[in-house]
Amino acid sequence: MSATLLEVENVHGYYGKSHILQGVTLEVREGEVVTLLGRNGAGKTSTVKSISGLLAPRTGRVRFAGTEISGWQPHQIAQLGLALVPENRGIFGLLSVEENLRIAARKRSPWSIKDVYTIFPRLEERRRNGGGQLSGGEQQMLAIARALVNAPKLLMLDEPVEGLAPVIVEEIVAQLKQIRATGIPILLIEQNLAVCTELADRHYILELGRVVYNGTHDEFAADEITKDRYLGVNAH
Amino acid sequence: MIYLFQLVNGIGLGMLYFLLAVGLSIIFGLLHFVNFAHGAFYLLGAYLAYDMIERGLNFWAGLVLAPLVVAALAALTEIVLLRRIYHLPHTFHILVTVGLALMVQELVIILWGPVGGNVSPPEALSGVVMLGDFIYPQYRLFVIVFTMVLALGLWWLLEGTRLGAVVRAGSESTDMVSLLGIDILKVNTAVFALGAGLAGLAGSLAAPIRGVEPFMGVEALGIAFVVVVIGGMGSYTGALVAGLLVGIVQSIMTTLWPEGARLMIYLGMGLVILTMPRGLLGRA
Numbered sequence: 001m002s003a004t005l006l007e008v009e010n011v012h013g014y015y016g017k018s019h020i021l022q023g024v025t026l027e028v029r030e031g032e033v034v035t036l037l038g039r040n041g042a043g044k045t046s047t048v049k050s051i052s053g054l055l056a057p058r059t060g061r062v063r064f065a066g067t068e069i070s071g072w073q074p075h076q077i078a079q080l081g082l083a084l085v086p087e088n089r090g091i092f093g094l095l096s097v098e099e100n101l102r103i104a105a106r107k108r109s110p111w112s113i114k115d116v117y118t119i120f121p122r123l124e125e126r127r128r129n130g131g132g133q134l135s136g137g138e139q140q141m142l143a144i145a146r147a148l149v150n151a152p153k154l155l156m157l158d159e160p161v162e163g164l165a166p167v168i169v170e171e172i173v174a175q176l177k178q179i180r181a182t183g184i185p186i187l188l189i190e191q192n193l194a195v196c197t198e199l200a201d202r203h204y205i206l207e208l209g210r211v212v213y214n215g216t217h218d219e220f221a222a223d224e225i226t227k228d229r230y231l232g233v234n235a236h
Numbered sequence: 237m238i239y240l241f242q243l244v245n246g247i248g249l250g251m252l253y254f255l256l257a258v259g260l261s262i263i264f265g266l267l268h269f270v271n272f273a274h275g276a277f278y279l280l281g282a283y284l285a286y287d288m289i290e291r292g293l294n295f296w297a298g299l300v301l302a303p304l305v306v307a308a309l310a311a312l313t314e315i316v317l318l319r320r321i322y323h324l325p326h327t328f329h330i331l332v333t334v335g336l337a338l339m340v341q342e343l344v345i346i347l348w349g350p351v352g353g354n355v356s357p358p359e360a361l362s363g364v365v366m367l368g369d370f371i372y373p374q375y376r377l378f379v380i381v382f383t384m385v386l387a388l389g390l391w392w393l394l395e396g397t398r399l400g401a402v403v404r405a406g407s408e409s410t411d412m413v414s415l416l417g418i419d420i421l422k423v424n425t426a427v428f429a430l431g432a433g434l435a436g437l438a439g440s441l442a443a444p445i446r447g448v449e450p451f452m453g454v455e456a457l458g459i460a461f462v463v464v465v466i467g468g469m470g471s472y473t474g475a476l477v478a479g480l481l482v483g484i485v486q487s488i489m490t491t492l493w494p495e496g497a498r499l500m501i502y503l504g505m506g507l508v509i510l511t512m513p514r515g516l517l518g519r520a
Contacts, residue, residue, distance in 0.1 A: 054411060078417035090412035092405040099401045104416045150416055 250483020259431025265470025281436025468518020
């Protein structure tokens with residue numbers, strides 16, 4: 001089994017007084033794609049926010065590549081190689097596509113701006129366009145591309161295909177497979193089970209701010225009860 | 237002919253207004269911080285240049301040094317005090333920065349007295365040129381050319397460099413900038429110091445034209461807000477267009493109806509607020 005890269009240990013997080021993360025524990029190992037599943041409000045986004053420092057954990061520990069990073073500032077965590085592509089994509093509308101990439105680009109990144117243009121040819125076509133002029137799918141591609149040129153050691157993607165047309169979803173899933181093939185570990189938040197099935201090695205299910213299920217892809221695929229209990233629309 | 241003369245005058249005045257206001261505008265755009273101490277940096281720039289030249293320093297050295305000192309003081313203020321209040325409502329920004337401005341103004345009175353003084357333009361620019369039938373001071377022409385070069389440089393800094401892109405990005409989402417590994421606190425300090433330094437430079441440049449006196453900061457703050465409101469908060473081009481507009485209107489009005497020059501400017505601002513609340517070139 002490969003080495004653990006990211007370790008989240010019993011993390012509690014709050015928004016004001018509401019206790020949103022109630023002891024989340026999970027890990028991502030080298031080369032793995034891990035999904036974080038769960039219903040709306042289960043704490044998926046809060047979990048990645050607490051890993052990236054946007055929501056500092058009240059208690060508990062986050063370790064990345066052997067360094068304890070709980071309590072660090074977001075920019076310090078990002079510099080270490082933990083890249084978050086947030087749910088809203090965070091595209092800068094006042095900047096061109098190329099500028100969005102340029103402010104993120106680091107020399108030590110395995111991906112250059114040219115490389116990401118190869119993965120996402122649409123972005124090269126639109127390099128001079130403003131970030132605000134892109135379609136939802138193009139914005140998502142730009143957000144992923146921007147994370148890649150930022151020298152990531154682990155990618156965290158928060159619902160990358162949410163609200164996109166099926167044909168665009170297919171395109172992005174194919175691109176994510178291409179990225180996965182380079183061996184970079186990915187922590188993926190996703191509601192779309194079909195997408196998870198195509199990409200992930202392991203799954204966590206979050207409910208009410210806690211991890212309630214942890215299994216490999218094959219175990220999960222066979223476990224209709226779990227799927228139904230925690231994710232199914234008919235479950236209660 | 238008088239109008240051509242006043243037009244040239246207005247351009248010079250307007251470029252100084254631009255220099256004064258652009259910092260206020262960028263600071264608001266990035267930090268959403270209402271800075272009523274902005275006029276105090278202009279005041280300090282003027283007095284520091286005045287003091288340095290009085291002490292026998294070369295005019296050009298004073299022109300470079302005074303704004304740099306202002307920028308350094310602004311950076312210090314930002315780090316020690318202002319960054320602690322960004323997250324508070326605008327009323328707190330106003331309270332703290334008005335207090336700061338008053339302190340600077342009183343300090344100026346304590347150090348240099350309430351009367352003010354004059355600054356001579358440098359030897360090389362103390363002559364005049366003929367603009368048709370009018371004589372025009374060389375120094376004022378220098379101010380026009382110098383501020384235009386500076387405006388171009390600033391445009392390049394904001395539009396052509398990585399720092400400029402980070403500043404524009406930060407005005408949209410500081411969280412996202414941090415997520416890309418950029419220390420937004422450092423960017424904030426740099427931008428604040430830059431804006432204050434430009435206001436200081438406007439003060440240093442204006443000193444040989446209008447002299448120095450302790451209340452020039454208050455007047456400058458009023459003008460800067462008018463320019464920013466007309467041009468649109470956070471907009472470089474807005475500050476340039478509105479600065480020139482205000483300068484030219486004010487200049488031409490001094491020929492037509494001197495008492496109404498100020499009135500026209502504030503009326504113009506009122507009109508812009510009523511019809512285009514975001515300013516001529518402001519963004520949503």
